[in-house]
Amino acid sequence: xxxxxxxxxxxxxxxxxxxxxxxxxxxxxxxxxxxxxxxxxxxxxxxxxxxxxxxxxxxxxxxxxxxxxxxxxxxxxxxxxxxxxxxxxxxxxxxxxxxxxxxxxxxxxxxxxxxxxxxxxxxxxxxxxxxxxxxxxxxxxx
Numbered sequence: 544x545x546x547x548x549x550x551x552x553x554x555x556x557x558x559x560x561x562x563x564x565x566x567x568x569x570x571x572x573x574x575x576x577x578x579x580x581x582x583x584x585x586x587x588x589x590x591x592x593x594x595x596x597x598x599x600x601x602x603x604x605x606x607x608x609x610x611x612x613x614x615x616x617x618x619x620x621x622x623x624x625x626x627x628x629x630x631x632x633x634x635x636x637x638x639x640x641x642x643x644x645x646x647x648x649x650x651x652x653x654x655x656x657x658x659x660x661x662x663x664x665x666x667x668x669x670x671x672x673x674x675x676x677x678x679x680x681x682x683x684x685x
Contacts, residue, residue, distance in 0.1 A: 592619075602626065602672040604653075605645075609638035626666055633659045649680040 589599075598618040600606075602625070606615070610624040610631060623634035640656040647653040650664055650673060667673050 602667070602670060604637075604641045604647075604672060604674070604676075607638070607672070608642065609634040609636075626670065628666055629663055633657075633663050637663075647676065649677050651679050 600615060600618045600620040602621050602623060606613075606620055608620075608622045610622050612622055613620045623629055623637045624631060636657045636659055640653070645656075647656065650668075653673075653676070654661065654664055664673070
């Protein structure tokens with residue numbers, strides 16, 4: 544490419560993209576492997592959607608699907624598989640046990656029903672997907 548085209552692309556990116564996004568893209572381009580290429584494409588897609596006014600809804604038990612993005616009220620609901628470290632089998636298991644409106648009284652009960660590991664539940668807790676669900680089903684009177 545000519546230096547003029549590169550300069551135009553750079554000025555466009557600097558004007559319309561966030562600094563953190565640009566830094567992420569720069570790092571991924573420098574040390575890229577196959578997985579990083581997928582992440583880069585995803586970041587570019589999300590950035591484009593945000594710049595066009597699309598909004599995303601967080602992962603939520605009973606509303607998020609395993610790996611399918613769902614449109615709700617004109618916004619895009621993130622699937623379980625969009626979480627780093629959460630694979631397809633775990634995402635499908637979580638969808639299966641929550642999508643039909645099942646309610647669980649504790650994280651412990653959700654884990655038993657879905658069969659997912661505690662590290663996945665910790666990740667769900669970090670992003671707020673478990674809401675105010677208590678850890679255990681046991682009730683303390685003291």
